[in-house]
Amino acid sequence: MTHLRTRAVHAGQKPDPVSGAIATPINQTSAFAYGTLDNGAAIFAGEADGYRYSRFANPTVKSLEDKVADLEGAEAAVAFSSGTAAVSSTVLTLLAPGDEIVFLGPLYGGTESLLNAFGSRFGIHVVDATERGLKASLSPATRLIWVETLTNPTLHLHDPAAVAALARPRGITTVVDNTFCSPCLTRPIEHGIDLVMHSMTKYLGGHGDSTGGILAGVKRLVEPVRTTGLGHVGGNLAPQEAFLLLRGMKTLPLRMAAHCEGAAEVAAFPAMHPAVIATHYPGLPSHPQHALA
Template sequence: MHEGTGSTSVTGGVRGHGFSTLAIHAGQEPDPLTGAVVPPIYATSTYKQDGVGGLRGGYEYSRSGNPTRTALEASLAAIEGGSHGFAFASGLAAEDAILRGLLAPGDHVVIPDDAYGGTFRLFDKVAAKWGLRYTAAPLTDLASAMNADTKMVWVETPTNPLLNIADIEQIADLAHRSGVTVVVDNTFASPYLQQPLALGADIVVHSTTKYVGGHSDVVGGAVIVNDDELAEKIGFHQNAMGAVGGPFDAFLTLRGIKTLGVRMDRHCDNAERVAEYLAGHPKIAEVRYPGLATHPGHDLAGKQMKRYGGMVSFRHKDGEQAALDVCGRTEVFILGESLGGVESLIEHPGRMTHASVVGSALEVPADLVRLSVGIEDADDLLADLRQALG
């Protein structure tokens, strides 16, 4: 199962249980030798073989498979409702494996016109040189962006950083009529709030650095699929390209997964209060949060998500410098890139996470501020924003 492919299927006796039960138990059965309830960190690069080709448990070399990573991959597949999980060294490594594992020079991909800056950079500065073509388009108008060479539609929902909502089921139905593969970046929602495979997506990708890991202490990525053929191709490229995380990375990510459900509920609780406060503030021109009834994707988000997430973006009425000033004045919200950790973060996308899209069709408003709302006491977060906004 592990040699040469890296593929990990969901196993064990926990199918059919609720999300948090799966998050705690799937792929993490007590160690048969010691009874340890947490999967050990297998800090090894190679494995003794019982004769040529005689692999114990299918392991030969830790790029191809490592027991700690196997546990993580089984857990990831289970919480996303998939059959095969693959863990990578970063979210962008996971995205790269999808592009080069499934596409060829000359193929065309439709991406969101407000995609994450790192995803755009991967398409525009790396994959384009390899011969891949792409069109950035509103995913509400997918049909006009597809052509005879389109092989894949890349979806973010909610998007980063504008928090737009895409209709996964509708996009999948339209794309599949033309034999086009649908990839959903589920990083912002997390598997707890949204299940793209159940809505018709073919592939789910994550930066597990974010909500899945949840503690800002490990970098990682993931790909989850149900289709065996897709799994074989992704697994081959995972092994052939070698962008896998180490066993300690897998251990930390597994630890984060165990509390994903309870953390996401607190993220959502706090984000709802932050969004409501900002929506009534005289210095805020617009609040982007799917949980607000004024958000254009509010009803759709309510249909395909369990709750509305922990990310909030807003635009300052007084322009870019005022937005930068707010970022520099917060005390509880930490000025920093990334998101999804237990601590609250604030950033200016135009100068930070989305600097790579400046001058392109994906450029974000200069007065935009993005918040990753953590799990601190909500009253402290509101007080911090109150003083930062003056």
């Protein structure tokens, strides 16, 4: 299998057929020509490949989606204007009034507040399973489990394989926010998770100059989220942002290696200092979840 470093550079990207450019062009356009009326009708009906309007799909954004799908080992991916747009689009697509979503905390504050806001407004039961445990918190109404591989900001770990083992036999869809690990450190789909979400603003982009979110996983789940999030809500990623994120992801494996090396050095010092009560870094052998990490 091609090395992750090579795939980070080349996956989802091909030389431009018109100019031969090796960098994916910024397709800064809102609409596309269809050639013929019949071809346009087929594209709109989903019967033919092609682009109709950049809110639904754009060639630059498509390259980014294909790259993330490749790195995560997913069938498909859909990009959004932010990580929060990815979260909201997923929840609005996969849950209905009366359904239940169970999460293992602590979650990123923006995600948890969004879930609670949607729950109270749309009649979705939101359950925090952090204290009680995941298995004890599930019910016949549970439709979705939401977990972060490495929590923001306390770096608590959750085992995606254990989550999937509980969810699959019950027909519950699983979503893992993999933002803090990136596909360089953890690929939840390989452990049985259905959907993986990222705030690309962080490690995937890596340069602090672009905002974006993405959801990757099985196509039968990703495509309905695309319809809701892009077609109905309009949370699409702009091609300029996609270009910047594509550029950033070329160095993702190298940056993550440097992040981990630096973090280990930083964590080692306070862990040995008598004035520090606790150091939250799973890479330390003294961390209670070091074996899982």
